[in-house]
Amino acid sequence: MMREWWRDAVIYQIYPRSFQDSTGDGVGDLNGITQRLPYVASLGVDCIWLSPIFTSPQADMGYDVSDYTDIDPLFGTLADFDRMLATAHELGLKVITDQVLSHTSDKHPWFVESRKDRTNPKADWYVWADPLEDGSPPTNWHSHFGGPAWEFDAMRGQYYLHNFLSQQPDLNFHNPDVVAAILDTARFWLDRGLDGFRLDTVNYYFHDKKLRSNPPAKRAGPQVMATDLYGMQDNIHNKNQPENLAFLEQLRSLCDQYTDIMMVGEVGDMGQRSIDLMAQYTAGNGRLHMAYSFAMLGPDFSPEHFRRCIEGFQKGAPDGQPSWSFSNHDVPRHVTRWAKHAVSEDAIARLSCAMLMSFEGTIGVYQGEELGQTETVMEYHELTDLQAIRFWPGIKGRDGCRTPMVWDSTAPNAGFTTGTPWLPVKGPQVAHAVDLAEASNDGILQFYRDTIGFRKTHPCMTQGKTAWIKLPDPLLAFTRSVDDRHLTCVFNLSAEPVVLHVAGSGTLTGPQNATLDADTLTLPGNGFAFIDHADKLKLKV
Template sequence: MQEWWRSAVIYQVYPRSYQDDDGDGVGDLAGITRRLDHIASLGVDCIWLSPIFASPQADMGYDVSDYLAVDPLFGDLAAFDTLIAEAHARGLKVVVDQVLSHTSDQHEWFKQSRLAQENDKADWYVWADPLPDGSPPTNWHSHFGGPAWEFDPQRGQYFLHNFLASQPDLNFHNPDVVDAILETCKFWLDRGLDGFRLDTVNYYFHDQKLRSNPPAQSKPQVMATDLYGMQNNIYNKTRPENLAFLKRLRALTDQYDDIMMVGEVGEMGHRSIEIMGEYTQGKDRLHMAYSFAMLGPDFNAEHFRNCIEGFQHGAPDGHPYWSFSNHDVPRQVSRWAEHSVSEDAMARLACAMLMAFEGTIGIYQGEELGQTETELVFAELTDPPAIRFWPAVKGRDGCRTPMVWEKDAPNAGFSTAKPWLPVKAPQAAKAVDQQGEGSILAYYREMIAYRKNSPALARGKTKFINLPEPLLAFTRTADEEAFTCVFNLSAEPQTVALKAPATIAKGNAATVKGKTLTLDGNGFVYLSGESKSLL
């Protein structure tokens, strides 16, 4: 089997914000189809679409009301089929976000389940009686604030929701639920989809004994919307039963050619790397997984090394997916601004790092423009946790504002109508039509092509080199090609003594004189030389 995904670069499209084709201020499938040439010009291999399924949009599509229908906001099944066909014609694979752990409370399954404690769907969701004092069954928290339990007076019980109260969790301990979910996945594979990005892949199962979580073992991390960090979340997610379901899902995808599944591990820190390894071991689980390990504020050599080496040690036969940004976190250029010489310098450094990492690489729309986080005021917000906890939490809207195509066009070419989130001048200034020779967009195209044409970068093995902070260094080796990759993760110049003469195969803000490598702030190099031991 070809396994195209092993060296792939995947481009995430947030459909609401990519291109509005019907003039309602919200992006749609026809708009994405219209912009496929832009995506193909990057040299990427695959598009990941955030949810497009029927939904009341309480959580922007991560609350599905019908797994077998496209939401009218985005189009219909015919528009989906056209997108798939046009993407395939350009050599692009397409995967779609599958939100399987929970549905919308408007899903027909839940509407029936909440009617009574005894009916055909009664056990399709996680229901539990109140404790004797009327309080929730466990101490589990919701990510969006408050308990993870909502009392339903119609049924006289609590139901579990890890996110909004309008996003009830499915009961994966019920084999009928598992069968139904697999059927919905098969529906899309039969339409030509190339795989799935599995949302919150470690949340499918809960502890059937409904045991409360113990306090966190390490220093608690408390955020306004998220008290998860105060607990050791061993009973509400990442349960051992999850592996059996992943195997069934893999068995389904293995019935088709060249299908790929990447799971989102909803966890932070070293534990997330362990779960990534566990979920990708062998040939009967996920093809690959990613976590939020590289999506946070940490920007130092030790952190990136620990992430990659942790995966190498935890899953020697597994496969990672690395990304610096997505629709849930502030944009990388803004998130790491304190370590940067300039926005452009950080954009180039982040691109060069990703293209040198072993595994599959993910790019979030707009990163190829060096896009920055949008500053919003309260009246402009749409994100539920931001609205609830403002101003302590700014939410996720700042990274979800529309793609910018033409600087001086209305709404930067995204829509002729008022967009669902505003397009502001700092973002419009980075529009595609402003990205000429020497731009960040040109740089992404160049670096993606360089990675794809390099055996060492596309599929080589990684060995880290001990250098002091703020220098990240490692070798990538495959066939007869070897690169020594060195990155300056600070705004201050750094010098490195080389063991042998070296040539800069690729670099930025870097020079080699004799056996001395100098990296300006945020500079990097891929070094080659007759000796494979350059540092």
Template sequence: MAEWWRDAVIYQIYPRSFQDSNGDGVGDLPGITRRLDHVAALGVDAIWLSPFFTSPQKDMGYDVSDYCDVDPLFGTLDDFDAMVARAHELGLKVIIDQVISHSSDKHPWFEESRQSRDNPRADWYVWADPNPDGTPPNNWPSVFGGPAWEWEPRRRQYYLHNFLIEQPDLNLWNPEVQDALLDTMRFWLERGVDGFRLDTVNYYFHDRALRDNPPNPDHKGPETYGFQRHVYSKNRPENIAFLKRMRALTDEYDARMMVGEVGDGGQTAIDIMAEYTAGSDRLHMCYSFEMLSAEFTAAHFRRSIEGVQQGAPDGHSCWSFSNHDVVRHVTRWSPHARDPRALALQSAAMLLSFPGTICLYQGEELGQTETTLVYEELTDPPALRFWPEVKGRDGCRTPMVWDEAEPHAGFSTAAPWLPVKPEQAARAVAGQTANDSILAAYRGTLAFRKSQLPLRYGATTFLDLPEPILAFTRTHHGQTLTALFNLSPDPVALSVRGETALTGPCAATLAGARLDLPGNGFAWLEGAPTLSA
């Protein structure tokens, strides 16, 4: 059990949207405890909780003002302890978010730091003098728009904020800051958490010379952040030494893990994932936004997985299709499917066939789609600032749906912080009791993965079949499974040579030497037959 995470399936819970227990329209820790039976019944191994710490909630808890307490919005430390105890009773590990690249501007550390240049915490955040003309020290932008620098008149300096103005960046060049952050992690380890999800793990260090980022000529999106290659504001090599300190801390405890979020895409993300998980003294695993994009081709999925395998053969990856920051994948990939149900079933089968650790996002097991919101319903800062070109993240954060017949689909007795709309309510848990429901399919596919050692631990070899077929084998101790996925809405037929049979859940038919995959169909075959289009 020391490396339980290697084949784990982790279920992400967004606390404010999972279950409201006190009728204020916001989910909370007692609500999570109440619904843990649903999570355990899926067959997953762990839960990951997005932030529940004390916070002004300018960025939904990713602006922490006290790293060692629970925000009253979500409950108390006693509620947290009760939730952990119940999760452990059900055999679920508990992973919590750690947001340590930045804090809230209401954190006592920053409130002291901003007062002067000579107080005890003056160097705990990233401060810089203005240019002679009063402008910011360099060209770094904020992810959420505008410059990454905000003027503080008391110090007559700028402070760095890679995200909101209310999220000043901590100065991890300062060993005292590192020590303080490690102490906050120890606090939660002592309370029994089994691991950490490290928010924006590649943002911890910045270039001390504050050099300008170079332009990114390939940028085509509507946001300004992509106009630069962020080689100086993040992704710094000095990060590795701090990751090793974090690993040394978790290694003091039995069976604990860390998974880092790499806030990048493309080859850069793959390279960072490989670098951060190489060897046994850095992160246990990383995930990036590679599979959280709109790209839906066999080449893309193959490139993502092989990139990490080749870059860090002794490292470990974590893959997901949806989370609280991106459009839900059943909506995001809808151009590649005629039937949302077929896409949901294929997505479950494909993700749960991938090597490494898997992460599911709440509602994914229901085939949940993105919620369409109007401007007056929004809460997400980027959407409020750049609407309508930027839709923001509210559409994937709307409440979990439990029972369509209850008010707000059973999430709350009060109007929830984001609305529950009919299209989402129709997918509620209570209505998915049939054996052919998407929920039942997730449970069945999770059980199949758990029963198959090749899917949990096997080596992965991709097969050279043309688009739109994604094909690979998973082999463990002489046992091989071949996984096949038709990433198009049109049917595809393959020729099969060699002894084989369909196994596990599938959306395909095998007759003699012909395998028929319907639109968004999938299959697992026993052994490693020869396949051709």
């Protein structure tokens, strides 16, 4: 049986608003993406993932969908989408899109009808509940955007559930008509030739039908008022319900009617719970093809953390498929996030690329990551992210990682738009422009191309199983093996050089910045090495 394309794929995430504007309105669009697809293909990636492009009032930048089967005019038309999809396929790129199924916009016709009264055909398509006797919300659940996860609607005299903005009411997946309608929207895009879905908030589809309140979160040490109220609860009743699995099996069954389709679900949790859910949601052959985790998208940068994430998944779902990323559109860029561990921005960009590309599973790269792009420092008056505006300055928000791609350092707005960009293009970001990167034979962009190429051509990187090597901090090391071929991967997660003793015969290969002299491996600060060997190799400090 032929190995599925997504098994060791590198997926490139495009944030359409910020990739390329073709009209001069300051917002990226589908035709702009089509224009830049040759560049994406030149990286050696296998697939592009598009953040939402569907019809939306844009209260949450497209994650509030008002029509699941059409393109928002901000990004173009269905014809533009078809042209982009055809171009991608011609270049050998698969295409998946964000599917935001747990909730819609409050402007969606389904919700407009549902809120009219308690007896209309879609009255039970959303999560409605009566107030408690004192008028307060039905449960203590919090929204991710602050305040209760319930909004009172005077038209119905009831509260509706919203895990995110109040403009994003949650669908009632306990209603089979809702499930059928959602499956129809997925079928629409599969029939159009889409290669799969990135399922947003995949563990939020079902809520506790008994509407039980959440207990407080368990925290070590003194409790302090959190900026994020959501994190003050153990969110066991508003997400991660067992019914999620049955729905995913229905969606998988639909996808299996087509050829080479892949579903990757975003597990919206942190820490060990995220790893446990990844294992549960990918177990067997009837659920998600793989799970996308936030486990590596935080500040933790230690060998123990990375090993715990990967090993935890290996133990929990030995036949499952993980998807690992260091950056995306919701978190600060990792070059900035991990700066305190770095010799320099370039050093941490190279180290993180080498690490990520060596991990077993599917890999995600966020646009600009291949340029060593840094987080944009935002001022309050520049913000568009409602979460940041509400919680400023306690939460800086997501605008800093969403600023436009920088293509041409000599052009206005770095070639992103001829108009006024929706988010600012600033000097520190322009310094990483594609034209400057292309002019360098040994820069970050070329390093990404080389490392992706190494991952795709070395059999241990594509199919090798991972065996961990016990070394003290700050070293992360493991061997990936297939048949009688072995590749030992060693990473120095500190800014200080480290020397290791090597017992056995091996050869440095692929991208590396270490030296192997007889039995001594020297790693500079943020250094890394790939050692090819046939027999056993032992490392010790």
